[in-house]
Amino acid sequence: MNATLVISVTAVVMAIAITIAVFFKITGDADAHLNNYKVSFTTEHSYPDGTVYATGSGTIVDSIGEICADLSTDDYSEVSKLCIDFGSDGADLGLDDYIICDGEMKDEDFEYLGEAEDYDGVYFTMREILESDDVEAKYEEVKERCIAGSGTERNLLRDYGWCSGNALFIAGFAGDSSNYCDPSQRCDSHAGCGGSLEKCCIQHDKCLQATDGTSKCQKTNCRGRTCDSHLSSCAWSKTCSYKYKCGWWKCWGYDPVCGTVLSAITAGFGISSSPQSGWNTGGANTHGCCDGSC
Numbered sequence: 001m002n003a004t005l006v007i008s009v010t011a012v013v014m015a016i017a018i019t020i021a022v023f024f025k026i027t028g029d030a031d032a033h034l035n036n037y038k039v040s041f042t043t044e045h046s047y048p049d050g051t052v053y054a055t056g057s058g059t060i061v062d063s064i065g066e067i068c069a070d071l072s073t074d075d076y077s078e079v080s081k082l083c084i085d086f087g088s089d090g091a092d093l094g095l096d097d098y099i100i101c102d103g104e105m106k107d108e109d110f111e112y113l114g115e116a117e118d119y120d121g122v123y124f125t126m127r128e129i130l131e132s133d134d135v136e137a138k139y140e141e142v143k144e145r146c147i148a149g150s151g152t153e154r155n156l157l158r159d160y161g162w163c164s165g166n167a168l169f170i171a172g173f174a175g176d177s178s179n180y181c182d183p184s185q186r187c188d189s190h191a192g193c194g195g196s197l198e199k200c201c202i203q204h205d206k207c208l209q210a211t212d213g214t215s216k217c218q219k220t221n222c223r224g225r226t227c228d229s230h231l232s233s234c235a236w237s238k239t240c241s242y243k244y245k246c247g248w249w250k251c252w253g254y255d256p257v258c259g260t261v262l263s264a265i266t267a268g269f270g271i272s273s274s275p276q277s278g279w280n281t282g283g284a285n286t287h288g289c290c291d292g293s294c
Helices: 002-035 064-068 078-086 126-130 135-150 196-207 224-237 256-269
Strands: 043-046 052-056 241-243 252-254
Touching (some): 064 078, 064 126, 078 126, 078 252, 135 256, 196 224, 196 256, 224 256
Antiparallel strands (some): 043 052, 241 252
């Protein structure tokens, strides 16, 4: 009788313990789906005699870097670059920190001393993008909102500073519409003049002076494929984020047009059949510009 009672009580306790463990696991997974972080834990419950009656395991993840690590995006996509620029290796923002993207902050005189939640300009958060079922589609939606808010014409693949954004040029089917070494050209792009990405493109133009120099650039005799490779790596090393004066809160901005051009250049010029891969294939490749140090 007593033995039966003990067995019954033990069975009830075990059932309750397992039910609780399953409840927390299911609840954790549901929260993870809604908030885009993983809830994991390691627990072990046992009777005085050492018999284990319930276990569970996992990890709590709620940061840009950790969520981005689980994403399946192209290596050089704009979302991948956002993860780098605003993750722990970049600005180190939180998932809910505001990222202003309406272009106002690019004015060096911009200063906002109010509370973040009172800012009425155009902004986004990384959680808004990373919590989506389709992060690439959500990013495109956010980008459209940013561009509309800045009053920028919707024409992303155009010249950006001294970087030719012509899609045909990036694909290798047209000439360079923004050539720093051409004395007849000047930086008249809608945006990008003076930016960090522009320096990569100026270096690329100098690198391509294979047979003759100009009044602005000397002869280099570098191979086109070498120049393209350095442009790709240089572009990916740059950032399209910026920071200005915004009181006490982390006030960062993002230029979506820069993001599009940077991603396109990195991917388009980093492949073996890059736009200038057939240019000056027999070049000496000994000039300083050939190794990306113009």
